[in-house]
Structures are given as C-alpha cells and as structure tokens.
Amino acid sequence: MDDNGKTRDMLIVQAAGLVAVLCAYMATITTRARIRNYRAPIRYVMLERDVARLSNLRFIYETNDINCHDLLRMNRAPFYNLCNLFHDRKLLEDSIHTCIEEQVAMFLLVVGHNHRFREMKPIFRRSIEVISRYFKAVLYAIGELRDEMIQPPSNEVHPKILHSRRFYPYFKDCVGAIDGTHVAAKVPAPIASAFRGRKGGTTQNVMAAVDFDLKFTYVLAGWEGSAHDALILADALERNDGFVVPAGKFYLVDAGYAVRPGFLPPYRATRYHLTEFGERVPQNEKELFNLRHSSLRITVERAFAAFKNRWRIVDNKPHHPYPSQVKIVLACCILHNWILQWGEDEFVPPEHTWTGNSASDGVIDIEHDNRTWSQIRDGWAGHMFADRGNSCV
Incomplete structure (x- = not known):
C-alpha cells in the first residue's frame, strides 16, 4: 500500500474516533441534564414517602410484641411464621415495592380494626387500588x-374431661360444642329483611363447631341472620363435604337443637347458665346435668368471644361486598x-371468669327429640346426681 493509502486510513480512523468522542460527550451532557432536571426531584419524593412507610412498618411489626399484638392482633412469632408459610408455598410473593x-x-389491620382502605393510605403510603389488590391476595x-x-x-378423650370427675365418664365421648353466632353484614336493600337477626340489624348467621382447645373444627358462614340454628345444622349435615360427627361421638348444643344421636342439648325449662345458679346448688338431677353441661359448653362461647374481640370487622358494619364478607369470616376463623398454636392471649377470656349467658335462638325443635338419646341423657343425669358427693358440683 502506498503512502497516500496509509494516510487516508489514518484520517478515517481519527475521524471515527473523533465522532465517538463527540457522541460520548453529548450522551454525558444529556444524562447530566436529565439527572439535574428530572431524576433528583423524583428520587427525593420517593425517598421521603418510602422512609415514612418503612418507619411505620418497623413500628408495627419489628419493634416489639406489644405493638405487633395491638395493631395486628397477634405477636411477632405467629406473624412472621405466617408470612414465611405464604412465601414457601408461593401463595404470596414479594413485589418490587411491597x-x-x-x-x-x-390485611390484618383491616380485619383487626375494621379500617377502610382509605384509612390505610397514611400508614402504607399506597393508593386504595393497591391496598385493595393486596387485601384480596392475602x-x-x-x-x-x-x-x-x-x-x-381428635377422637381421644380430652384432658379437660379425662381429669375431671365432674365430666368423666359421662362426657368422655364428647368432642366439642356447636353453636351459631351472628356477624354483622351489609347486603342490598331488596334482601335485607332476610338477613335481619333477632336483635335487629342485618347479620349473617355463622355455625361453628369448637373443640375444648377453643379451636374451630368446622365453620359454615353465609346464612341469613333470620335462619334458625337447627336449619343451618341440617344444611351442614346434608352437604357432600359438610359436617360429620365421628362415629360414637357427640357434640354439646344449646336448647335450640333437638336431642338426637351426635347432639346433646340440656334439659329445657330448667336452670342452665352458670349465672342462673349463683350460689345455689342443683336441687335435682336435671339441674345438675345442666350445670355441668353449661360448664363444658362455654368453650364455644369463649371461642366466639375471642373471635369477635380479636377481629373487629366481624362485629361491626363491614365495608366489603357480601361474598367477601363470607370469605372474611372464614379467614378470621383460620387465623x-x-x-392459638402459640398459646392463648388477652383476647381469649379466661375460663374462670366466663359464666356464659347466651340463649337459644328462635323456635325449639321439641317434636323431633330422639327417644333413645333422651333416655341416655336421663341415665347420665341420674348417675351424676347419685355420685355428686364424690366430686365438686
């Protein structure tokens, strides 16, 4: 190659290098202008919002059990274990921002305090749409x-019964108690009358079975507040995946249910609740049976009390569509x-302070009492009264 060719190639290389330098310089100038004019203000606003949000979150569930329990209605151990469970099973995922x-x-702030989504905005610095989306996901x-x-x-005899002469052997096959409770509901006006409970206001009637550890073993939500407890129980028994009484076992129920295999109510027209006895001792076998029946069946009443004390959304006017209200009741039972896997807390009323004072709901199904089970109940009551000297009342 001659000298002219070499000179031309060098000029081309130098020109290309100059163009590259100029492009890099212009890119730097443009980037600095964007950072100076736009990115810095946006970064400042985002940082201020995130700092406030993270500070709120640390106060809620990172500082101590007291704050976590007061705000989220559970201590940090069950809270973090629940979050880890959702993560491990891929039921929830971390997003870039949340x-x-x-x-x-x-979710827990909403169901624990019945907060509206707009009330959550100052805490989480999120839009109503974002809060609603995550609420549904959880x-x-x-x-x-x-x-x-x-x-x-469990089919095993519960220690509460096994180690008590008041209850054993009469209730050795008892696996829990059943009752219904009314949960505040918001429904469209055309169907509101069907949901109006005996105490006024629209409610859904929730049937639940509870064991002697205060845990729910069956829950059926969604029935109208005007529905009778016995009707809801019949529906639960007829469902394909519905309520099943273990063979040879039974549940305690109130006087609103009939006496039949698997379900044992107290004697009607006889003193029952602990408050009705006061300092008086039972005068006959029926009163003694009712007293011990009540002492054992308060388990379900204590469970409902803890349930409503902890989750204020179920005891106040809700702000969600009715299908969501039914799912929320079930979710609160699951929570x-x-x-309770981590032990009882202040939301669970102590048994020694609980007297129970609920009444049967509506019509009593007297005509359908099972004769055999009525005789079994009479036999237990007679033996209890005969052996009352061997145990406390």
Missing part, C-alpha cells in the same frame, strides 16, 4: 389454609386457629 410482611400487615392465601387449619376433632 414485601409479603407488608401485604399481610395491610384473603385468598389464607383461604387456601382452610383444610389444614380447620380440621375435625384464630393459627394464633
């Missing part, structure tokens, strides 16, 4: 734990059982 702990905290995730957390009772 971790699983924050998503669950949003509600679905909790619902997926139903079969695991709400299980049939109730989850929390």
